[in-house]
Amino acid sequence: MTAWRRTSxxxxxxxxxxxxxxSVGCPATRGPAPHRDETVADTTRLRELREAVEQQLGxxxxxxxxxxxxxxxxxxxxxxxxxxxxxxxxxxDSVRLAAVxxxxxxxxxxxxxxxxxxxxxxxxxxxxxxxxxxxxxxRSGIPSRD
Amino acid sequence: xxxxxxxxxxxxxxSDPAVLAVERNPIVYSDDYGVKxxxxxxxxxxxxAAAILPSEELYPAQAWHYGLIDLPSAWDIATGSASILVAVxxxxxxxDHPGIAGNLTSDGYxxxxxxxxxxxxxxxxxxxxxxxxxxxxxxxxxxxDMQARPFPLPPCASGxxxxxxxxxxxxxxxxxxxxxxxxxxxxxxxxxxxxxRALGTSGSGLSTDVINGILYAAGLPVDTGAGGPPxxxxxxxxxxxxxxxxxxSSTAESLAVVAAQAAxxxxxxxxxxxxxxxxxxxxxxxxxxxxxxLGPNITLAGYxxxxxxxxxxxxxxxxxxxxxxxxLGIMSTAWDFQANSPIYDNSIWNGTSMAAxxxxxxxxxxLAQSPSLTADQVRGRLTGFAFNxxxxxxxxxxGFGLLNARNSxxxxxxxxxxxxxxxxxxxxxxxxxxxxxxxxxxxAFSGVSDGNYYVFAGQDQNGDQQIGVPDAGLFGRRWGSxxxxxxxxxxxxxxxGTYPASFTIARPIESEPNDATGTASALVVGGYVVGVIxxxxxxxxxxxxLIPQAGQYTFExxxxxxACGFALEDDTFLExxxxxxxxxxxNDDIDLGNLNFxxxxxxxxxxxxxxxxxxxxxxxxxxxxxxxxx
Numbered sequence: 001m002t003a004w005r006r007t008s009x010x011x012x013x014x015x016x017x018x019x020x021x022x023s024v025g026c027p028a029t030r031g032p033a034p035h036r037d038e039t040v041a042d043t044t045r046l047r048e049l050r051e052a053v054e055q056q057l058g059x060x061x062x063x064x065x066x067x068x069x070x071x072x073x074x075x076x077x078x079x080x081x082x083x084x085x086x087x088x089x090x091x092x093d094s095v096r097l098a099a100v101x102x103x104x105x106x107x108x109x110x111x112x113x114x115x116x117x118x119x120x121x122x123x124x125x126x127x128x129x130x131x132x133x134x135x136x137x138x139r140s141g142i143p144s145r146d
Numbered sequence: 147x148x149x150x151x152x153x154x155x156x157x158x159x160x161s162d163p164a165v166l167a168v169e170r171n172p173i174v175y176s177d178d179y180g181v182k183x184x185x186x187x188x189x190x191x192x193x194x195a196a197a198i199l200p201s202e203e204l205y206p207a208q209a210w211h212y213g214l215i216d217l218p219s220a221w222d223i224a225t226g227s228a229s230i231l232v233a234v235x236x237x238x239x240x241x242d243h244p245g246i247a248g249n250l251t252s253d254g255y256x257x258x259x260x261x262x263x264x265x266x267x268x269x270x271x272x273x274x275x276x277x278x279x280x281x282x283x284x285x286x287x288x289x290x291d292m293q294a295r296p297f298p299l300p301p302c303a304s305g306x307x308x309x310x311x312x313x314x315x316x317x318x319x320x321x322x323x324x325x326x327x328x329x330x331x332x333x334x335x336x337x338x339x340x341x342x343r344a345l346g347t348s349g350s351g352l353s354t355d356v357i358n359g360i361l362y363a364a365g366l367p368v369d370t371g372a373g374g375p376p377x378x379x380x381x382x383x384x385x386x387x388x389x390x391x392x393x394x395s396s397t398a399e400s401l402a403v404v405a406a407q408a409a410x411x412x413x414x415x416x417x418x419x420x421x422x423x424x425x426x427x428x429x430x431x432x433x434x435x436x437x438x439x440l441g442p443n444i445t446l447a448g449y450x451x452x453x454x455x456x457x458x459x460x461x462x463x464x465x466x467x468x469x470x471x472x473x474l475g476i477m478s479t480a481w482d483f484q485a486n487s488p489i490y491d492n493s494i495w496n497g498t499s500m501a502a503x504x505x506x507x508x509x510x511x512x513l514a515q516s517p518s519l520t521a522d523q524v525r526g527r528l529t530g531f532a533f534n535x536x537x538x539x540x541x542x543x544x545g546f547g548l549l550n551a552r553n554s555x556x557x558x559x560x561x562x563x564x565x566x567x568x569x570x571x572x573x574x575x576x577x578x579x580x581x582x583x584x585x586x587x588x589x590a591f592s593g594v595s596d597g598n599y600y601v602f603a604g605q606d607q608n609g610d611q612q613i614g615v616p617d618a619g620l621f622g623r624r625w626g627s628x629x630x631x632x633x634x635x636x637x638x639x640x641x642x643g644t645y646p647a648s649f650t651i652a653r654p655i656e657s658e659p660n661d662a663t664g665t666a667s668a669l670v671v672g673g674y675v676v677g678v679i680x681x682x683x684x685x686x687x688x689x690x691x692l693i694p695q696a697g698q699y700t701f702e703x704x705x706x707x708x709a710c711g712f713a714l715e716d717d718t719f720l721e722x723x724x725x726x727x728x729x730x731x732x733n734d735d736i737d738l739g740n741l742n743f744x745x746x747x748x749x750x751x752x753x754x755x756x757x758x759x760x761x762x763x764x765x766x767x768x769x770x771x772x773x774x775x776x
Binding site: 109123 | 236312345350353356390391392418420426439451462466497498499
């Protein structure tokens with residue numbers, strides 16, 4: 001039996017939650033600035049969507065690793081998620097969560113287009129998740145192959 | 147065969163008209179038994195073919211993505227040149243990373259505007275990170291992991307990344323110093339990389355910064371807005387890599403692209419990660435070579451935008467496809483900003499960001515071989531000799547297909563190969579004769595005594611006279627037998643006459659079920675087989691080997707297209723049994739410390755029947771060779 005450790009996890013797997021710097025309120029935009037009323041409306045809508053995501057997430061309690069999942073959320077300007085939410089299949093309605101996450105992601109992608117944002121094209125991959133101290137969380141460290 | 151991987155590879159081969167012809171070509175048949183042929187050549191059994199592999203300790207982790215573009219075969223032709231200049235417009239570089247420092251130029255520039263980024267612990271950090279805006283130093287001083295916060299608060303910098311420096315990763319694929327025995331290698335072992343910093347410490351930046359970076363990389367004047375004279379590099383880069391993008395087309399950026407192209411630069415850009423049917427920008431601008439990303443199974447990565455009909459595909463990794471197996475990503479140089487130290491191994495990422503530099507790197511290899519080529523000619527070499535994927539001809543999904551370094555350098559679609567026929571004594575397993583086949587595939591053995599024989603045939607590469615040996619890569623060496631490699635049909639010779647045996651050959655694939663000695667597949671000394679372990683510890687592959695005479699013999703597994711234990715290749719375990727199924731010896735890893743998870747048994751054997759059993763710890767592909775000697 002070979003006992004070795006996989007060389008590493010990509011950067012994206014080492015963080016619990018990441019986010020696009022160039023989100024609402026960030027000055028790093030290009031092209032004409034959005035109209036103030038539009039910005040306020042965007043911010044309000046994003047807040048509502050984010051709160052909907054958090055409401056669906058609830059407290060991700062768990063008794064086993066198999067109950068834990070990571071769902072991509074948000075959109076980088078070059079594509080792919082800007083972060084992941086970790087949730088518990090035991091306490092979260094994943095279908096409803098997916099619906100609000102999808103709406104949130106679409107909205108952020110639309111904002112990326114409106115504000116002509118640019119980013120690198122590294123695709124952020126899902127973090128490995130585990131049931132730790134009774135709650136689902138992203139797992140740090142390197143998975144082993146023993 | 148229940149191998150999705152092999153089936154996909156077969157489909158890929160079938161989809162390319164040129165390769166299709168090669169697959170159907172090796173018709174080896176017998177006629178004119180007794181006709182005298184040319185003098186017999188010298189045949190040498192060896193572990194692997196003539197591909198060149200670098201000495202880097204972590205190369206096995208890179209083997210799949212470099213193997214997919216036939217880079218080991220290309221390195222036999224060119225490994226780069228210090229006279230070729232490639233610009234990387236990205237997030238900056240680390241001159242103190244020993245894995246790439248020797249290939250960096252000192253004429254880069256930093257175009258990152260200084261913006262304040264909120265820090266999660268309070269206060270702000272700088273997106274420039276170096277205390278100012280535009281300056282001549284393209285070093286990335288910091289790289290932050292960003293964390294989302296409840297809206298309307300923007301994301302904040304949660305801390306320094308332990309595996310960061312996107313531009314360093316991209317540049318490392320193009321040209322991390324190769325064959326120096328340390329860390330990883332780039333597509334080019336030697337090259338000049340001009341680092342141009344346009345993205346900040348968060349991996350993002352202003353469009354104007356990117357535009358200025360493009361102009362500077364192309365040797366064009368850039369007005370910094372500081373009131374002084376424009377800044378300008380001494381020359382235009384021949385190739386420019388842009389592993390960045392936006393969903394929006396910017397007129398100003400398109401004009402910068404046009405200006406760079408007019409300066410003679412070939413621009414290579416990531417197609418984007420939105421799984422859309424059109425590339426992002428700048429990849430979507432006319433004349434920019436858009437690069438979509440493939441996973442190890444030669445399918446479009448789930449995240450990748452399409453290449454576009456004028457684009458191309460290259461390995462970008464697909465970590466999501468393998469249940470968290472990190473070896474499915476792209477390994478390159480990176481930086482640990484927490485320890486402030488270079489890293490090689492904690493740096494397996496995926497994205498179209500990782501695919502583009504494979505193409506930019508091969509473009510530089512082409513120029514190293516043929517420095518006088520124009521940007522359009524280099525582009526033609528890349529696209530015109532790509533390995534077709536999808537429907538015949540260019541398509542919107544894969545563009546011109548999968549980048550192939552060997553093809554682009556040799557301006558051919560496959561290695562040249564000549565056919566040879568080999569006669570085995572079916573009773574003893576001894577090689578009786580090996581003869582070259584005629585151009586139409588016909589062959590003949592002369593002076594054959596009465597008896598029972600197996601007829602095998604193989605294709606060498608570029609006239610190296612080696613048949614029946616595994617050759618990791620997209621093409622491999624065809625090998626087969628009358629009746630099938632796993633179940634060869636004996637030809638009984640009884641008196642003078644003609645004994646026809648016509649068959650086709652390809653890469654020899656195991657025949658399931660072969661989990662026990664009773665269903666074992668045949669394997670001849672001087673031959674090889676391609677196998678798949680479908681389920682680790684459930685599926686085993688057993689082969690029956692005839693040892694013709696007392697002596698030293700070697701049985702060895704290798705990767706199908708990469709290295710054992712990485713990506714879709716299995717981490718094998720090899721056991722040798724006697725004719726009664728009694729274990730004789732076994733081997734797990736050839737060199738665990740150097741990440742060689744293939745297996746090899748070498749020992750003195752007496753004539754007779756033996757069995758080999760291949761198990762795998764991961765499930766996946768392997769090749770198994772039997773040869774005389776070490």
